[in-house]
Amino acid sequence: xxxxxxxxxxxxxxxxxxxxxxxxxRGDVVSIxxxxxxxxTTLLRCINYLAKPASxxxxxxxxxxxxxxxxxxxxxxxxxxxxxxxxxxxxxKNMTVIQNVMDPLVVVQRKSKDEARxxxxxxxxxxxxxxxxxxxxxxxxxxxxxxxxIARALAVRPDMxxxxxxxxxxxxxxxxxxxxxxxxxxxxxxxxxxxxxxxQFAKNISNRVVFMDRGVVAADGSPTEIFDSPSSxxxxxxxxxxxxxx
Amino acid sequence: xxxxxxxxxxxxxxxxxxxxxxxxxxxxxxLALIATTFRVRRVPVISQLAxxxxxxARSVPVxxxxxxxxxxxxxxxxxxxxxDFLSATIAAMVGLSLYHGGYLSEVMRPAYLAxxxxxxxxxxxxxxTFRQKVTRIVGPQAVYIALPGYGNSIIYLIHNVALVMYxxxxxxxxxxxxxxxxxxxxxxxxxxxxxxVIYSLLCLxxxxxxxxxxxxxSKFAPKAAAPAKITIMASV
Numbered sequence: 001x002x003x004x005x006x007x008x009x010x011x012x013x014x015x016x017x018x019x020x021x022x023x024x025x026r027g028d029v030v031s032i033x034x035x036x037x038x039x040x041t042t043l044l045r046c047i048n049y050l051a052k053p054a055s056x057x058x059x060x061x062x063x064x065x066x067x068x069x070x071x072x073x074x075x076x077x078x079x080x081x082x083x084x085x086x087x088x089x090x091x092x093k094n095m096t097v098i099q100n101v102m103d104p105l106v107v108v109q110r111k112s113k114d115e116a117r118x119x120x121x122x123x124x125x126x127x128x129x130x131x132x133x134x135x136x137x138x139x140x141x142x143x144x145x146x147x148x149x150i151a152r153a154l155a156v157r158p159d160m161x162x163x164x165x166x167x168x169x170x171x172x173x174x175x176x177x178x179x180x181x182x183x184x185x186x187x188x189x190x191x192x193x194x195x196x197x198x199x200q201f202a203k204n205i206s207n208r209v210v211f212m213d214r215g216v217v218a219a220d221g222s223p224t225e226i227f228d229s230p231s232s233x234x235x236x237x238x239x240x241x242x243x244x245x246x
Numbered sequence: 247x248x249x250x251x252x253x254x255x256x257x258x259x260x261x262x263x264x265x266x267x268x269x270x271x272x273x274x275x276x277l278a279l280i281a282t283t284f285r286v287r288r289v290p291v292i293s294q295l296a297x298x299x300x301x302x303a304r305s306v307p308v309x310x311x312x313x314x315x316x317x318x319x320x321x322x323x324x325x326x327x328x329x330d331f332l333s334a335t336i337a338a339m340v341g342l343s344l345y346h347g348g349y350l351s352e353v354m355r356p357a358y359l360a361x362x363x364x365x366x367x368x369x370x371x372x373x374x375t376f377r378q379k380v381t382r383i384v385g386p387q388a389v390y391i392a393l394p395g396y397g398n399s400i401i402y403l404i405h406n407v408a409l410v411m412y413x414x415x416x417x418x419x420x421x422x423x424x425x426x427x428x429x430x431x432x433x434x435x436x437x438x439x440x441x442x443v444i445y446s447l448l449c450l451x452x453x454x455x456x457x458x459x460x461x462x463x464s465k466f467a468p469k470a471a472a473p474a475k476i477t478i479m480a481s482v
Contacts, residue, residue, distance in 0.1 A: 048371050079373040090364035094386040094466045104372040107382055138468040149368075156372060 001026045001191060002160065007046055007056035007067070009039075016042050017053060018215030024160075024193065029186045031202035031223075032195045034212035035238060040195040041087070043212070044162050047193070048082050049075045061159075080108070083153035087165040089145040091137045097148050098124065098133040101155045109156065116155075123151040127181050143174035150181055161185060163194040199242050203227050211235050252425060252433070253440060259421035260444070266335065266417065267407050267448075270342035271400065277347025282354040296351075303348020308341075308406045315341030316413040338410035338417075346403050353399055357392035358384065390463045397456035401449050408445070418444060 002024040009017040016039045024030055032040045045051035046067075047058065053067040060081065065074040092100050098120050105116035124130050127147040137145055146166055153161060166182060167175045179201055186192045186205050196202050202209055202223065209226040211219035219226060219235050230236040284296040303311070316337040323332065361384045369379040411420035422437050 045367075050367050050371060076373055079371060082371070084368075084371040086364060086368065088362075088364050090362075090368035092365065092368065092383050093362075094383065094390075103382060104374070107378050108373045136466045138466060152372075 001028075001061060002047070003057075003059040004043075004046070005057045005059075007043065007053045009042060009046065009051060009053040016215055017046070017056075020056070020212075020215070020217055022210065022217060022220075024191060026159075026191055027189055028208055029192045029206045030194070030208045030210060031206040032193065032210045032212060033197070033199065033202060033226075033238075033242075034218075038212045039215045040212050041164050044084070044164050044193060044195055047160075047162060048079050048084060050084075080156075081159045082162055083156050083158035083160075084162040084164060085146070085149050085153050085166050087168050089137075089142070089149045089169070091140075091145050091148045091152070093137050096134050096136055097129055097140070097151075100137075100148055101152045104152065104156055119155050120151070123155045126154065126184070127151045128177075141174060142170045143177045146170065146178045147181055150178075150185065154185065159191060161190055161192040163192060163196070165195050165197065167196070167198060197242070199227070199239070211238070213238070249436070249440070252437065255425055256418055256421055256437075256440060256444065259416060259418045262335065262415070263407055263417040266338050266342060266410060266415065267404060269339040270346045270403055270407075273339070273343035274346030274350055274403070277343065278350035278354055281347060281351040282358065285351065285355055286358055299344075300348045300351045303345050304352060308345050309409045309412055311345050312338060312341040312409055312413050315344070334410070334414035335416075337413055338407075338415040341413075342403065342406060342410070345406065346399065349402065350396065350399050353392050353395035354388070357388040357395070360391050361387045386463065390460075390467060393456060393460045393463065397453055397460075400452045400456065404445065404448050404452060 002022075004020060004022045007017045007020040008015075018039075020039070020043055022043070032043065034040050042051050046053050046056075047060075049070065052070065056067050058065050058067070058078070060078050063074050063077050065071065065078070091097075092103065095103060098117070101120035101123055102113070102116040105111045105119060106113055111119075121130065121133070124133055127150055129144060129147050129151060132140060132144060132148075137148070140148065150166070163182060167178050170178060175198075179198065182194070183201075183205050186194075194202065194206070204223075206223050209221065209223050210217055211226060213234055219231050221231070225231070226235070227239065230239055281296040281300055284293045285300070287293070306314075316334065319337055319340060320332050323329075365383055365387065366379065369383050374382065407417060408419040410417050411423065414420075418441065422441050426434050426437050
């Protein structure tokens, strides 16, 4: 479904992605783990071209694009088939919860307002936010904001969900409500890529775990392979440090 | 000289003053929108020209900009074979429009840039076009941020309309000078006080209108950041 080949990206003199290769099959739930600053979020942002790699290729089903010659049509086609959940929520501040979910359907997908409203209500029900549908983001907690972000992403009916550290900006007591929703989404069979520092959660919901280190994929395997028998000292060291923190 | 004759005489020049102001407001707004779009999108050459224009409008004294418009425009239009079309009023409108547009662009640009980068990311990731993103998401948020600065720029414009008398436009200020000279400058203080009241009222009306839009667009802002209810004392 998704294949990334030899992605390279640098910010100034800092090489962030150093030739990343990754393939994802339909229905996969892939967790991407690794130390901070190793390019996990950037990798996710390359998929929908929020970050622009200097070189490399992406194949998303029939869409193929060389990043050196990125064209608007391919970028838009990929964006319409993916949906991203952001670390900082990025819920549209000038819209209510239901408007956040409806707006992309009406403006981008050209659905009627009635149809968009129906979909939005379904998704808000799914994430448990029906009662807050007329609230503005400034009136919501972090967990509610993130669930709005997830409902907005689900409403566009994406082929792939991209979760970028969805719980990292939340207070510890709000993490649970968001993880519960993500677990529900991933268990519904939608292909998902999840950048996370929640190791236990990654182990529970993923069928594959990718360990990134210094801008490359350093290990790739099932949760058992990655967490129970780390293939490299660097991975073992990283997992130990995460366990100590948790 | 009594107020009953002086005030109507001053007010008779108000329509021209308001005409100059409204033309500058509307044309300046359009110029600011165009300049800001180019400055934000960084189109080669055009963006640099927009920067240069804004720098001119902000750094050259307004009275000097009016003289440049008054003496420069006839030279410019004569290149196209047009003679004698330019009056002081048109020069005043052109000069103030250019000034207001440049000044306002420097209100709009920071407001646009102040909108959280994440709002752009979310819109882009969902497939919004640039136009859709600006009109639906970034624009309304930038308007909320820009409104206080916009209010200030309108007040400065109202103040600067008083300078058009230097190029011979017959606005309220110029009329006041005629009235004072006719009375051998006996009633300068009274005339200036009446002028001050007229300008204060104009600014107050402009401020109330901007404040109304501020309150309207603040419905999504956190309570603490939303503007307080209108209090006249805190106005201009």
